[in-house]
Amino acid sequence: MWAFIGLRSAADLFYYADIVWFYIRLRISPEAIGPWIRDLRIRELHKLLPLLPRIFVALPFPQVVLLTGKYTSFDNFVFLIFFAPAQYTLRVYRGYGLFKRAPNTETGIGRWLRAILGFLPFILAAHLYGALWYHLSLQRELDCWFYACLDATVGCDLSQTFYYFYCGTETYFDNVLLNITHIKASCPINPPNATIFDFGIFLYALQCNLNSPNLGKKFVQCFWWGLRNLSSFGSNLQTSLYMLETFFTVLVSISGIVLFLIYLNSRVQISKQRSDQRKLRHKMHMMNPDIDLWLHKNGLSDQKLKEVIMKNLHQKLEEHKEVDVENILSLLPIIHQRRIMCRLSLNLLRNVAMLENMDEQVLIAICERLKPVIYTEDAYIIREGEPLDKMLFIMQGTAWSYTTSSNCNICGSASGSSNIKCLERGDFYGEELMNWASKLTSLSEFPISTRFVKCQTKVEAFAIRAKDLKGVVTKFWWHFSKGFESSQLEQLESLAISSLRAIRCRRHARARARTG
Known part of the structure; x- marks a missing residue:
């Protein structure tokens, strides 16, 4: 007994430490709980509410039950039937929640641990119900003995036998000899006699002599009884008319059904997760060539960059978000987007005459305001006679720049003088917008496009709006002061x-x- 009390008390130290740690956390960060509550008294009460289940879990119920049973005649039946199972359930719930968050199913060990955790509720519930069955079996035998003592023909005085039934320490009865032959005859077990006393589902425990000191035998038999009847939903249990026994059997049956449904749901969820993972890996495998092609076209052969893209692609697919593979930059965080856009467009900006010798800080500011755009084949990007509200830098594809004010010639280079020009990778359109922004002129002098820009193929480009370009010039005005009047x-x-x-x-x- 003392060994059990020592081991149990040592295990309780972890729960006491949890209470202390939780209380310290409340003191360190009081705003973590109930920040919306203005009343200080209600706020303090709200803080202490999460402590109640922790205190209940840490209470030494089994130690108290053992000590009261050994040194007093106190009936500990209520504690063992109600409080101990409730405490055990709360402990299991908290511990199981911590274990369930731990395994990573992507690893082999994680998959095995996840499978074990799937059966863990059955094992823990079997242990609990087996222990209750053992205790109720002994209690049922004691009930029979009490009923037997009420019969005058048995010849025992209930006031003298009470402490012997509960292993009490009343010194007056230490040397009293009790003849239990008549008591046992009134409570037949092997063979049983249901007409005299019906033990119901507890008969097997008494016939197996589970009240012996053999702890291993008791533990294994009780665990097996709980596991067998939970897995069969208690369908094989033959009960007596004892109300508590019937209630206990109903509880076993319902618990078995609930545990089975929980296990079935977890297996369905795991199966769905695996199916989703397979689909996700297939999608990523299908998108991998497009990403490699985009990186190759843009001269980005950095392996770390590809890992970042694949990681963000995996995250977006897991969140069931729409993924535009044609716009690879959209798969990246803003920081990486800006870094790549600066890397791709810094040299393009230097092709603009006004920015050729510009300070790099200004160019980086312009790069940060560039937006990736995609235009389909035969789409008009800019129309003649409309306000020139953006400056365009071609990254992929081919576009036509032409005017209808004169005869159209054959396609020429971007630097040629023909009416039709081909804008390809590295070319830009809208230098008039840069001239307008650099002079800090009003909107009345906003440039008008003198040409059409139409896609010949699908075009990927970077664009900067007039207001963003104006903002850069305003911020770094001293770099553009030469053009001011x-x-x-x-x-x-x-x-x-x-x-x-x-x-x-x-x-x-x-x-x-x-x-x-």
Whole structure:
């Protein structure tokens, strides 16, 4: 007994530590629970509510039951039937939840552990119901003995036998000899007699002599009884008219059905997950050549970049999001998108006459505002006579740039003087927009397109809108000041003042961050 109390108390230390750790977490981060509650008293009560199940789980019920049974005549039946199973269930629930989050099903060990966890609820429930069956069997035999003592022909005094039935320590009866022959005759077990006393589902436990000190025998038999009847939904149990026995049998049957449904649902979910994983791997395998082709066309042979793309592709497919393989950049986070776009378009920007000798900081700012666009074959990108609201940099495909104001000639180069020009990879259109933005002119002087731009094939390009280009010029106005006219001096002065204020605000913010 003392060995059990010591081992059980040592196991309880983990639950005591959990209570202390949870309480410390509440003190360290009080806003984690109930941040919306204004009343301090209700807030404190709301904080302590999660502690209640932890305290209940840590209570030493079995130790108390053993000690009260040994040194007093206290009837511990209610504690063993109700409180101990409830505590055991809560402990199993919390422990099972932690174990279930641990395994990674992608590994071999994880798959085995997941399979074991699928059967774990059956095993734990079988252990619980087997222990209850064992305790109720002994209690049922004690009930029979009490009924026998009520019969005057048996010849036992209930007041004298009470402590012997419960292994009490009443010193007055330590040396009293009790003849139990008549009591056992009134409670026949082997062979049983249901007309005298019907033990129902507890008869097998008494016939197997489970009240012997052999712990291994008791443990195995009780576990087997629980597992067998849970798996058969209690269909083989022949009960007596004892109400608690009937209730216990119903509970076994319902628990078996619920556990089976839980296990069946988990297997269906696992099967669905595996099917989804197979479909996901197939989709990624089908998209892999397109990604390799895109990387090759753009001269991006970095293996780490491909790993980032595949990782984000896997995540989007898992979340059942639409994936546009034609727009590979959409598969990447914003940081990676900007980095790749800067890498691809930095040299393209230097092809623009105004940006040829521009500071790299300005070019990076323009790159960060570029947007990837895709146009289908024969689609019009820009029409003649419409406002030129974007500047275009061709990355893949071919587009025609032409005008209807004169006769159309055959396709020429981007730098030629013919009416029809071919815009291919590395070419751009809309330099007039750059000239307009660099002069800080008003919207009334907004450039109008003098040419049509039409796709000959599918075109992938980077585009920057007029307002974004204007924002870059406003931010880095001193790099474009050579193109400003004398009439714009007041505007330049206001821009300079705004820039100085922004620099001063940033310095103050950094200083506050360091001192704070």
